[in-house]
Amino acid sequence: MLIGEVSRRSGVSTRMLRHYDSLGLVQPTGRTSGGYREYSADDIRRLFHVESLRALGLSLRDAKRALDEPDFAPAKLVGDLIRHTRQRIAAEEELLATLRRVDAAAPAEWEDVLSTVTLLRALESESAGHRQQAILSQDGNGPLPVDALVEAVLAENDPNVAGALHWSLARAAGRGLPELAVGLDSATVEVRRRATAAIAAIPTAEATELLQRVLDDADATVRERAALALGSRGGDDAVPVLLEMVVAGRRDVEAAEVLGLLTAVASSADGVVGVMQQKLDNTDDAPARLRIVQALAEIPGAASRAALTRLTHDDDRTVAATAAAIVNVQHRGRSRRRTPR
Structure with missing residues (x-):
C-alpha cells in the first residue's frame, strides 16, 4: 500500500x-x-x-x-502518564475557573479582561503587600470578580489585605452575600469570623439579616463582630451581646460606644439601663462592675443618670468615685448647654 x-x-x-x-x-x-x-x-x-x-x-x-x-516495562511509564495527565487536568480546570470568573465579571472591553486577570493572579501572590496593592488599585468603575474576592476573603490571614477585600466587596453592592453566607455555616471558626467581618462591611438590608443569624454563634468573636455592626445600624437585637462584651471585658469600650449610639436613636435606653443595673447587682467582679459603670456614661437619658447617681454611694469606692466623676462631668455639660450666650 x-x-x-x-x-x-x-x-x-x-x-x-x-x-x-x-x-x-x-x-x-x-x-x-x-x-x-x-x-x-x-x-x-x-x-x-x-x-x-x-x-x-x-x-x-x-x-x-x-x-x-x-x-x-510499561508500569512506570503509565504511572508517569497518569501523574502528568492529572497535572494537565488540574491546570485546565484552573484555567476554566479563571475564564468563568472573567466571564462573571462581565467585562465590556479587553482592558477590563486584562485588569481582571491581573487581579486574579495577584490574589494568588505570597506577598501580602502585592495582594493588597492589587485590590486597592482596582478601577472604581471596572468589573469585579466577586466570587474570587469572596474566596480570597474567606482564606485571608493578613488583616490589611482582609480590609482591602472588605472594601472591594462593599463596592459590589451585595453581590457576594450568597457566597459569604455559606462561610457563616462553615465548621471552621476562622472562616465564620472572616465571613462575618466581610458581611459587616456591606451596608445592605440583606447583610443585616445575615448578621442577625450569627448573634447566637458558638464563637464569641463571631457574635461580637455581628453585634457591633448591627448595633451601629440601630439593631436592638444586638444589645444582649454588647452587654456581654462590656461585662466580659472584650472590646468593651467599642461595645459601650455602640450601646450609646443605639440607645440614642431607639427607645431602648431605659431597658438597657435596667439590664445593666441587674448585672451590677448580681456580680461581685470589681473590674466588671467598673466597666458597667463606665458604659453607663455612654447611655443617654434620665434612667442612666439616676443609676449613676445611685452608684455614687456604692460600697466599692472605685465604682462610687467613677460614678461621681461621670455625674459631675455630665452636670457641667448640661449647665453649659443651659447658660445663655
Whole structure:
C-alpha cells in the first residue's frame, strides 16, 4: 500500500508518515520500482500501534521504545502518564475557573479582561503587600470578580489585605452575600469570623439579616463582630451581646460606644439601663462592675443618670468615685448647654 493510501485509511498525514520513517518508528518494508514507499500489512499494524500509544500520551521516543525494546516495562511509564495527565487536568480546570470568573465579571472591553486577570493572579501572590496593592488599585468603575474576592476573603490571614477585600466587596453592592453566607455555616471558626467581618462591611438590608443569624454563634468573636455592626445600624437585637462584651471585658469600650449610639436613636435606653443595673447587682467582679459603670456614661437619658447617681454611694469606692466623676462631668455639660450666650 502506497503512502497516499495509508494516509487516507489511517488519518495520519503523509508528512507525519515521512517523519515516522525518518525516526525509524514506522518504516515501510518495500519500495516500488519508481522508489515510492510501500507499506506491508505488518507496517500498517505497527502504525496503528504507534497511534494507540500516542493517544495514551506517549512521546514518539517512548512509543518507539515500547515497540522495539523487549524488556521495556510499561508500569512506570503509565504511572508517569497518569501523574502528568492529572497535572494537565488540574491546570485546565484552573484555567476554566479563571475564564468563568472573567466571564462573571462581565467585562465590556479587553482592558477590563486584562485588569481582571491581573487581579486574579495577584490574589494568588505570597506577598501580602502585592495582594493588597492589587485590590486597592482596582478601577472604581471596572468589573469585579466577586466570587474570587469572596474566596480570597474567606482564606485571608493578613488583616490589611482582609480590609482591602472588605472594601472591594462593599463596592459590589451585595453581590457576594450568597457566597459569604455559606462561610457563616462553615465548621471552621476562622472562616465564620472572616465571613462575618466581610458581611459587616456591606451596608445592605440583606447583610443585616445575615448578621442577625450569627448573634447566637458558638464563637464569641463571631457574635461580637455581628453585634457591633448591627448595633451601629440601630439593631436592638444586638444589645444582649454588647452587654456581654462590656461585662466580659472584650472590646468593651467599642461595645459601650455602640450601646450609646443605639440607645440614642431607639427607645431602648431605659431597658438597657435596667439590664445593666441587674448585672451590677448580681456580680461581685470589681473590674466588671467598673466597666458597667463606665458604659453607663455612654447611655443617654434620665434612667442612666439616676443609676449613676445611685452608684455614687456604692460600697466599692472605685465604682462610687467613677460614678461621681461621670455625674459631675455630665452636670457641667448640661449647665453649659443651659447658660445663655
